[in-house]
Amino acid sequence: MAQQQYSEKDPTIELFIKAGHDGENVGNCPFCQRLFMVLWLKGVKFTVTTVDMRKKPEELKDLAPGTNPPFLLYNGVLKTDFIKIEEFLETTLAPPNYPHLSPLNKESFDVGADIFAKFSAFIKKSPNNSLQERALLREFKRLDDYLNTPLPQEIDHNSTENITVSTRKFLDGNSLTLADCNLLPKLHVIKVAAKKYCDFDIPTQFTGVWRYLNNAYAREEFSQTCPANIEIEKAYESVVRQRK
Template sequence: MRSTWCPRIGQANTAASQTRAPVGEGREEGEPRGRLRTGSVLADLDRSDADRASTIDGRRKGACLFCQEYFMDLFLLAELKTISLKVTTVNMLKPPPDFRTNFEATHPPILIDNGLAILENEKIERHIMKSVPGGHNLFVQDKEVASLIENLYSKLKLVLMRKDEQKSAALLSHLGRIDGLLAKRGTRFLTGDTMCCFDCELMPRLQHIRVAGKYFVDFEIPTSMRALWRYMYHMYQLEAFINSCPADQDIINHYKLQQLAPKQFGTSPTMGRARAEDTAALKMKQHEELETPTFTSTIPIDVSELNNVGEQ
């Protein structure tokens, strides 16, 4: 089932005044963070970011790339105590009356700031940058990185359509260029040793490439891309990524629904793609709801070697 995954943000909570780790660094278990909760209703806070959740059980975090990207942005700001953060999920097939009244058929992501709803991806990004406390620090200027990660996801979508060596080679080549930049710069993240908006964009896409690519067409990121694997090693240590990452099953189901919806419902002008996917979700086998969620986070090369990448 399709749901809304709702990170909600407000001004920093003064009660949680203990020191948090800087952006891009992990924290010890139990260290305070922006308020984070998973539930089934849309609660009222100063700001909120409504994101899509699991298409399997209607409660877990879902596989919407934009939702995870924006939530990671907000989580990093919560770590810096510029905002407080709470997450809830809303079943989009059976949304609560208040959500239905306020947003009708609008699909996530949705950003709510003091009652003002921002519904479009570009506007959400601009709002985080200009209006959310500390948000401007995440949006760095780096034309090389911006150009490099552009269109990566479109190459994955082409690969998933059917197994095709040429399309797989194009995706591998693109990943190779990212690996080359990381090796050349020798930094933990794309633009330095602290995270920025580009990392929040790239990391969810790498996870989709790894999980969905392997499942549908047996695509794997080569172990020879050591700088990229070093990057993913750090990615898997991040609280922002860990708390926002969907289960493998939800990533796989996300693409199953995309493939199933056109086959079952065609391209009817009366049924949008999102609605078709919602309807298809109802027809998925019930055993998927009972399957224990898994989260791929292993690194296939010796971690002790990763610190030397970029120094050779």
């Protein structure tokens, strides 16, 4: 019985993520970073192994044949598909031992849903990408509007003070949630790759977006799980070559 309690409280978790161009450091994979952030925010003990996709070790081929990172071993049981892994972790690593990370507002998940697709179209068409740039900027404007609009929980209906602009740190409040674990890795890729290959900066007029990013980079759960800029730049070299 004591062993079972220990197992429930301290599961053995191994996260496998994509390695960078050197075969060792963290590579460019927003989905890998998403799960890395989730586990860190849960406050659970876990190990991280980077997988060199050019020469996948034999033991990993046996462990997860035909599976690309991210994947997970939870108490020795293989978990694949990052969406299902995230759902499993949120359900299994639950209060009172671990925090819930689901956002209160569904819109916090929805608001950034199209931004990465618009970025992908934008970088593929550069430099003749004015239409794609406008589409990308519309998504940033949508995100900025959401971040600057007070959420229902920010409004005190008993107060005489009228809050017109939100000051919250993240998508769903002042705590990082699953919505942030989904969006922030993508925003980091956009910020780095668009600057490198399109000379595009997120406009400073999007004050909500920049408040959000600055608050996120101040959190080690995000900043310490980001791939190095060179990993993102190398990942998009092939895209740049194909557009010429």
